[in-house]
Amino acid sequence: MSVENAPVVDVDEAAIPVEKKMYYRFESNDKKEFRVSELAIQQSETLNRLVEAMGYTSEDVENKPAIAIENIDGKTLKLVFQWCEHHKGEAIPVDDGSVPKIVEIPEFDAKLMDIDNGLLFKLIWAADYLNIVQLLNVSCKKVANMAQGKTPAQLRRVYLLPSDEEDEAAKRAAQEAQDPRAREVEEEFEERKRQGGNSFF
Amino acid sequence: MPTLLEMPPEILTEIAGFVGFPEIFTLGQTCRDLKSFVDDLKLxxxxxxxxxxxxxxxxxxxxxxxxxxxxxxxxxxxxxxxxxxxxxxxxxxxxxxxxxxxxxxxxxxxxxxxxxxxxxxxxxxxxxxxxxxxxxxxxxxxxxxxxxxxxxxxxxxxxxxxxxxxxxxxxxxxxxxxxxxxxxxDGFTVSAHLTVLSSFQSIEVFSKTIFWTDLVMLKKLFLTTPNISRSCIIRYGCLIGENQWYKSLGPPTYEAFPCWEPYWKYFYPNSNGGFQIEWFYDFNDIRFETFY
Structure with a gap:
């Protein structure tokens, strides 16, 4: 199944074929609504526990407000639910602690994650927040793969990392921006010292 | 746009779990924050x-x-x-x-x-x-x-x-x-009785100097441990007491052509098994080997 055909739907965008199984409604922090099948939700430990605790009936799902996921935007959540729908019913892998982890990135996942680094990091964050083990595995593997055969300078470019010098400069700038009076006080103190004064007051 | 450094530590650890050797150390060389992160990893x-x-x-x-x-x-x-x-x-x-x-x-x-x-x-x-x-x-x-x-x-x-x-x-x-x-x-002058090698089943020693008394002790080791399958190759630069060693071995047997090197066979009591000593004189090489 292609990424485009994954059965996650923005409510505003399309009509959902009515199936007997239950579809839950979720809302992103930018008010995008999604319908996700019960089976797909099982890929997320967090959401699965949430819907179990809520104990919604099919009427509740339709009549009550969509379940808000306040930390994730619509663009990211759409990717998350597309992934869950595609992998619904699959076993959730167990981490045996070995390094490097052996994880293959399926074609569907590779296409789904063919996105810019910013969105990829948001996807990883969402997979971690929603506790979707295999999505976290494949997305982290994708980020890790970017490191292969790179020098430290190349890695800085790939991961948008500052060098130590840039980091220092940014910290100094941030400090000054936070407290502009501190710099003025320091300059005044230096000036008084030059004039021979012992005390600041 | 979030960057790698803005990821929570547990996610960075997940990513690090996929970064193999030696990239994980390259990652640690990119900036101070990742260096300290990589230094603390337990992978x-x-x-x-x-x-x-x-x-x-x-x-x-x-x-x-x-x-x-x-x-x-x-x-x-x-x-x-x-x-x-x-x-x-x-x-x-x-x-x-x-x-x-x-x-x-x-x-x-x-x-x-x-x-x-x-x-x-x-x-x-x-x-x-x-x-x-x-x-x-x-x-x-x-x-x-x-x-x-x-x-x-x-x-x-x-x-x-x-x-x-x-x-x-x-x-x-x-x-x-x-x-x-x-x-x-290999390459040492072994300054020890060769009996310290007795626990090994396969021994290969290349030493600058070997004393004939050590070889006698090795022979004794083979004689007194009939149940252990063992081989021992001694290569030497100089064998001190070459004549005494030769005499201690008793009369040799010579293989027919093309092998002219002497060898000595010793049988364990009431057994067809034993061990053999071969002396490749020109190559400064003595070999002990059990047979059954």
Whole structure:
């Protein structure tokens, strides 16, 4: 199944074929609504526990407000639910602690994650927040793969990392921006010292 | 747009779990924050083999992981980072290293002491199948050997380039030595009774000087342990007491053409089994081998 055909739907965008199984409604922090099948939700430990605790009936799902996921935007959540729908019913892998982890990135996942680094990091964050083990595995593997055969300078470019010098400069700038009076006080103190004064007051 | 550094530590750890060797150390060289993150990681890289080479101007680590071989080189000035990386690799390795190779031809001050500290800081003894060391003395061998798991270690290879005198009195007391099966010593002048080799089933020693009395003791070892299948190859630069050794062997047998070398056969009491000594005189090579 292609990424485009994954059965996650923005409510505003399309009509959902009515199936007997239950579809839950979720809302992103930018008010995008999604319908996700019960089976797909099982890929997320967090959401699965949430819907179990809520104990919604099919009427509740339709009549009550969509379940808000306040930390994730619509663009990211759409990717998350597309992934869950595609992998619904699959076993959730167990981490045996070995390094490097052996994880293959399926074609569907590779296409789904063919996105810019910013969105990829948001996807990883969402997979971690929603506790979707295999999505976290494949997305982290994708980020890790970017490191292969790179020098430290190349890695800085790939991961948008500052060098130590840039980091220092940014910290100094941030400090000054936070407290502009501190710099003025320091300059005044230096000036008084030059004039021979012992005390600041 | 979020960056790698803005990821929570648990996600960074997840990503690090997928970054293999040696990229994980490259990642640690990108910036201060990731260096301190990588330094604190506890990753089991499941390496198959590890080689450590120290020379006058650089250090290098070579690893085999998942049938791929990698190496990282460190400048002499990066000594701290070298040991930090080594600690990370060794400290959390749980599977058996098929080969652990250490070469330190121009001894780095404190190298073996630091290695010992790293190995002893592990939660359990490091499992190694074959240990190979290019070193200079017994202390160096003891530093490494004593930190390996006895029983798992089956092969020990020790070599040097400069005919250093090698005592074996302390190393032979270690369980790791006693429980290993195969030993190869190359390039040393072995300054010990060859009976310290008695626990091994396969022995290969290349020594500058050998005393005939040691060979007699080896022969005695073969005579008194009829149930152990064993082979022993002694190569030497100089055999002290060559005539006495020859006389002690009794009358030799000569193979027919093309092999003209003499050999001696000794049978165990009430048995068809025994052992044979071959002396390749021109090649300074004496071989003991059991047969059944």
């Amino acid at each position: 089991n890289h499941k390496l198959k083999s590890l080689s450590i080479r120290v020379s006058t101007d650089k250090m290098s680590l070579g690893c085999e992981q998942e049938d791929k071989k990698y190496s990282i080189n460190f400048k002499k000035s990066d000594e701290d980072q070298f040991f930090k990386s080594l600690e990370q690799i060794l400290k959390f390795q749980t599977s058996t290293l098929t080969e652990f190779f250490i070469e330190d031809p121009s001894p780095m001050p404190g190298f073996y002491c630091k290695m010992k500290i790293i190995l002893e800081s592990r939660p359990s003894l490091l499992k190694v199948y074959e240990l190979s060391m290019k070193c200079k003395n017994q202390y160096q061998i003891c530093s490494i050997l004593s930190s390996l798991k006895p029983g798992t270690l089956e092969r020990i290879n020790i070599s040097t380039l400069c005919w250093n005198k090698l005592k074996l009195n302390k190393v032979a007391k270690l369980d790791q030595w006693k429980e290993a099966k195969k030993l190869r010593i």
